[in-house]
Amino acid sequence: MNQAILFNDDIHFDASRRRLVFTAMVSGMIVPCVVEVPESEVEPIMHFRNHQFDYEMQAEELIEDEHYSSSGEVELTFL
Template sequence: MNQAILFNDDIHFDASRRRLVFTAMVSGMIVPCVVLVPETEHEPVTHFRSHQFDYEMQAEQLIEDEDYSASGEIELTFL
């Protein structure tokens, strides 16, 4: 695990945009990490908690690859 990347415990679901959002601290900067949630998922935060380690690993790799969106977010694949 990269010591320069720390994940905060701040998951929330943005229902209007159907996405989960959590943040990472990367060298002192807050980086939003987002997961688009399909309509079939009725408990997105519970889903995230069940797969949190996998989402954090995915985000860590994308951050290390500097794969940021135009808005500065890390966009993850729904598991």
Template sequence: MNQAILFNDDATYCSDKQCITFTAMQQGMRIECQIAKAFNSSADAIAHFEQWRFDYEEQSEELIEAEAFSAQGIITLKAYK
């Protein structure tokens, strides 16, 4: 794990956008990460995120290091299962 990238404990689910969002910090910069996936409830979304948290953080690290930001400065992740 890259110690220069820290992940906050702030995962939320936006039912309007159908995505889970969480943030990372790199050199004092807050980076928004999104996982596009529909869920029946916020509780289901957060349970899914917690189940795959390590994998999502690892995927985020790779994309942040590759500077794979969207035009809005967001990292978009591939959803697991």
């Protein structure tokens, strides 16, 4: 695990956009990490908690590769 990337414990579900959002701290900057959630997912926060390590690993790889959206977010694939 890259120690220059720290994940905050701040997950929330944006119901209007149907996405999970958590943040990472990268060299002093806060980077939003987002996961679009399908309609079929009833408990998005519980889903995240069950797959948190996998989402953080996915985010870490994208951050290391500097794969940011035009709005500065890291867009993850739903697991």
